[in-house]
Amino acid sequence: MPKLVLHQWVMSPFCNKIRRALAYKQLAYEVKNYNGLEARAASKLSVAGTLPVLDYDGERVVDSSEIAELLDRKHPERPLYPKEPEALAMARFWEDWAAQSLYFVEIHLRMLDPDAMEKALDLVCEGRPSFERALMKLVLKRRYPKKLAAQGIGKASPAEVDRRLVAHLAGLDVILGRREWLAGDALSIADFSVVAQLDEMVRTSRMAGRIRSYAKVAAWMDRTPG
Numbered sequence: 730m731p732k733l734v735l736h737q738w739v740m741s742p743f744c745n746k747i748r749r750a751l752a753y754k755q756l757a758y759e760v761k762n763y764n765g766l767e768a769r770a771a772s773k774l775s776v777a778g779t780l781p782v783l784d785y786d787g788e789r790v791v792d793s794s795e796i797a798e799l800l801d802r803k804h805p806e807r808p809l810y811p812k813e814p815e816a817l818a819m820a821r822f823w824e825d826w827a828a829q830s831l832y833f834v835e836i837h838l839r840m841l842d843p844d845a846m847e848k849a850l851d852l853v854c855e856g857r858p859s860f861e862r863a864l865m866k867l868v869l870k871r872r873y874p875k876k877l878a879a880q881g882i883g884k885a886s887p888a889e890v891d892r893r894l895v896a897h898l899a900g901l902d903v904i905l906g907r908r909e910w911l912a913g914d915a916l917s918i919a920d921f922s923v924v925a926q927l928d929e930m931v932r933t934s935r936m937a938g939r940i941r942s943y944a945k946v947a948a949w950m951d952r953t954p955g
């Protein structure tokens with residue numbers, strides 16, 4: 730059996746996506762969490778400085794999409810990426826939408842809302858000395874508004890972000906009323922990518938109840954393994 734180590738932040742939607750993919754592939758793995766000030770060590774794992782990072786038998790892979798592709802190459806059973814070209818194209822569109830659009834809704838909800846920020850700090854500082862919580866709060870409050878401003882959604886008010894998310898949820902509910910999975914006929918990286926983002930919104934945001942109020946969306950989140 731290969732030796733796998735997942736370097737992660739437990740509240741990262743991209744790490745959530747990879748935990749789901751590893752569970753689906755039925756692969757055993759170790760976890761290294763980078764809570765509190767250990768985050769500084771995480772940024773040195775790669776040039777990108779992001780998590781997840783997966784060590785696969787000594788090979789270091791950065792970026793959740795790269796990791797998912799590697800898992801399919803090494804373990805083709807239970808594919809994450811569909812073989813059929815149209816389903817594959819759709820899976821990649823959904824994966825990209827989750828990373829480039831939905832993720833920024835997720836961090837707006839989490840990092841610009843005081844209650845959600847406290848929940849996020851509980852998660853990311855678990856097991857660490859209490860003084861690190863105050864430092865991490867400063868780091869998160871400095872870093873994420875800049876990221877949100879650079880992406881564009883930083884200018885949107887909380888009410889506008891809620892409206893955008895509700896429009897997406899309504900759309901997903903229609904789509905999931907007509908099909909079981911987002912891309913093709915089978916579970917794929919599309920489902921893991923989008924569910925992981927919504928899952929993290931449910932975990933800490935004011936929109937948790939609203940997300941779960943969409944029956945088709947909630948049922949699909951529940952049937953997506955992870």
Ligand SMILES: N[C@@H](CCC(=O)N[C@@H](CS)C(=O)NCC(=O)O)C(=O)O
Binds near residue numbers: 738779781792
């Ligand atoms: N494209 C990357 C994005 C990963 C990412 O942005 N991870 C965030 C945590 S949710 C991160 O590491 N942020 C730290 C930073 O940007 O400094 C992937 O799919 O893995």
